[in-house]
Amino acid sequence: MNNSKTWVSLQLGEVCKLRGGVAFKPALQGRNQGEFPFIKVSDFNLSGNEVSINGANNWVDAADSSIIQGQPFPAGATVFAKIxxxxxHNRKRFLTRPTYIDNNLMAAVAKLDVMLPEFLFQLFRTIDIAASDVGTAVPYxxxxxxxxxxVVxxxxxxxRRIASILGAYDDLIEVNRRRIAVLEEMARRLFEEWFVHFRFPGxxxxxxxxxxxxxxxxxxELExxxxxxxxxxxxxxxTKKSYTPNGYRAYSASGPDGFMxxxxxxxxxxVLSAIGAQCGKTWLARGQWSCIKNTMRFWARASGVGTEYLYLALSDPKRWPKRGAAQPFISLGDARKIKIIQPDKNTSTRFEVYVAPMLELADTLSLQNDSLVVSRDLLLPRLISGQLSVAQAARELEAA
Structure with missing residues (x-):
């Protein structure tokens, strides 16, 4: 237990300023470079934005401020959906640079005399924003x-020490995420070289x-x-209602997002997301796992090509024939009719020898990240509330 005499009980408004974003004028949208990112909720989903905002789909310049009728939020602000x-989803992101946010988002800026921005971000991770919903038809x-x-x-x-410990978990997770991205990119490039451009050995x-x-x-052949x-x-x-706090990895149409x-x-x-927003996205599943409603599962038969080959051949969501407009979906019959190149056995085997270790390492790193996330999320509320000492948390980080 930390020394409770040094911790003070306050209201959130006493340690930060909360303010919503501004309307993003259509005339300013669509630029892929500029001085300031202008983010929407969808930017939370970009690769590299899992914890902090490092990229954006839209950018603006200082000269646009009169049109925007607002100022960017400073680096260090914590942003989240407000409507x-x-x-x-209760997702929060940390701003790494001055950033504009649209009017579906809100930001918290630390009052620096009592609050560090990095600690504020970790504090917000423990706050259930959705529990403060005052909306009726539309939550906000x-x-x-x-x-x-x-808050305490x-x-x-x-x-500073608490934010450093929790930030170290985030850093480890980010390093693994980047390594996974590199390994998967290497595998995809090799696939394209051999089976798209036909520059395979020999x-x-x-x-x-x-x-x-x-x-x-x-x-x-074409099969x-x-x-x-x-x-x-x-x-x-x-469905996801069957998920448990821990157990075996489970895949929904959103990916590996729970346990059974x-x-x-x-x-x-x-595993293929067969219905919904991520329709056509695939994940390579290894070990002991399950997949629930709105997914398909498949693997290579005994002869022909390997499962890793199929994963790379069908990793582009555009390869999957979709039906429906408002709610896209893939039918099992349509999926089975997709045409795939079947290389000769020797080339297929050689490819698996090269690629299988890359994807296996990527999956090992992904499992490490799962463990790191669980460890961090267990530490988070205990550290933020003072129930766990900084010294004990530091020892747990060393063991992670």
Whole structure:
């Protein structure tokens, strides 16, 4: 336990200023460079923005301030959704540079005499913003409501040490995320080199044939996914309501986002988001896992190509035929009819030898990140509330 005499009880409005964003004029949207990012809720989903905002889809310049009718929020502010379905996700992001935010977002700026920006961000991670919803038909929160939330704040030096420990977890997670991205990019580049540009080992001595109006290297074929893979729906009777705090990794149409007390598969496979916003996105699943409603699962049959090959061949969501407008979906019949190049056995085997270790390492790093997230999230409320000493938390970080 930290020394409770040095911690003070305050209201959130006493340690930070809360303010909503501004309307993003259509005339300013669409620029991919500029002096300031202008972020929307969707920018939270960009790769590299999992914790802090490091990129954006839209940028503006200082000369646009008169049109925007607002000022950018400073680096160190914590941003979160204030309205709509995004509010329920309770996601927070840390600004790394002065940034404009649109009117679906709100930002908290630390009052530096009592609060470090880095500690404020960690504090907000423990606050359920959605619980302060005052909306009826459309959920939303007001700054005046959030300002009244009771918080317990340690001295600045303890804030710094707590933020450093929790930030170290975030740094480790980010390093692993970047390594995963590099490994997956290496695998994709190798796939493109061999099976898109046909520059595989020994290609100089292999002729080109016309296979079903497609020019392919001699000995290669064009097959359907249904021929090359065992593909079926995920467990259509199971939803996220069955998720447990821990257990075996479970995949929904949003990806690996939960755990189940049991597993359905103990093997390498691929999970496809078959319905909804991420329709067509795939994930490589390894070990013991399950996939629930609105997904498909598939893996390579005993002969032909490997599962890693299928994963890379179908990793682009555009490869999947979609139906529906408001709610896109993929039918099992359409999925089975997708045409895939089947290289000769020797080339396929050599490719798996190169690529399998890359993707296995990427998955190992992903599992490490899962463990780091669990450890960080267990530490977070105990550290922020003073229930766990900084010294004990530092020892747990060393063991992570």
């Amino acid at each position: 709509g379905e995004a509010l329920k 929160v007001k700054a005046s409501t959030l300002e009244k939330i009771a 704040i340690p001295p600045i030096e303890i804030q 290609h100089q001595t292999v002729g080109i044939e016309d296979i079903s109006s497609d020019l392919l290297p001699a000995g290669w 359907t996914l249904g021929t090359l893979a065992d593909i079926q729906w995920g467990d259509t009777s199971t 007390p049991k597993f359905d598969y103990d093997r390498l496979g691929i």
